[in-house]
Amino acid sequence: MKLSSKGRYGLKAMCELAKHYGEGALSLPYIAGETSLSEKYLEQLLSVLKKDNLIDATRGANGGYFLKRPPEEISVGEILRSLENGLEIVDCLSGDCRNKATCHTYGVWAKLYREINKCLDGISLKELVEGE
């Protein structure tokens, strides 16, 4: 059970945006430099975050990316659900399980899923960059 690189790296990028919240947009090359990611790869992560309304961007010269809401209003849970395309640890949590009722293990996955989300939703991006 591993988190994908997308999740790990995307969260780092979000931290970078949070550090500079309120200072205008950060360009892709700048964020790539700070996070040691290739521009092309980072671009894909940011496009996912943008699709899910966590960040926004302005195009053209002097354009870049910025958080859509202040860091204290964005949770790590939101970010990871976006990047990981949901945190469902098994497929049957995604709705299409026909024998929830009789399955011995379904309850375990459901409980774990709730705990994971609870934990991650309890951490804001602001706490992350400020350390505690």
Next chain:
Amino acid sequence: MKLSSKGRYGLKAMCELAKHYGEGALSLPYIAGETSLSEKYLEQLLSVLKKDNLIDATRGANGGYFLKRPPEEISVGEILRSLENGLEIVDCLSGDCRNKATCHTYGVWAKLYREINKCLDGISLKELVEGE
């Protein structure tokens, strides 16, 4: 972040062993039949669980697999850590992270790791097969 098939199927096999705890050993073909897994695949899962001392086996005719401890003394956490080869969600939790101190995100993974283990260690195999 998905649990592997090994984890899901292995837990089902453990449930089967738990249901028949105290009734002697269950043969590989029998467990395979009950869980709808191929014998060869199931064999690999059971070998992992045996290596980690959760189950034991007797060889030869009338042999089979059985739990090494009663179901109430085996947690789902133990089982999944065995099958998944640890529940570390990111590699840096497995000891070899050089910049724990400065990394913004390390704390998130550490906390989540603790929560996941706490949750799964709180569910016994007995609860699972008896429902609640």
Next chain:
DNA sequence: GATAATACCCAGGAATTTGATAGGGATTAA
């Protein structure tokens, strides 16, 4: 209006991981 800096879109591919199969060997009850 031209230029340069930027975000945006999408195709593809190498490497890794996963899920599973296969064959043969060792052990033991009957």
Next chain:
DNA sequence: TTAATCCCTATCAAATTCCTGGGTATTATC
């Protein structure tokens, strides 16, 4: 001796992951 069983290890196809590359659209600045 035989048949039923667990044990070991190699291999493979499919899926997924991680990343690169090329080209397009937009816009501030000169």
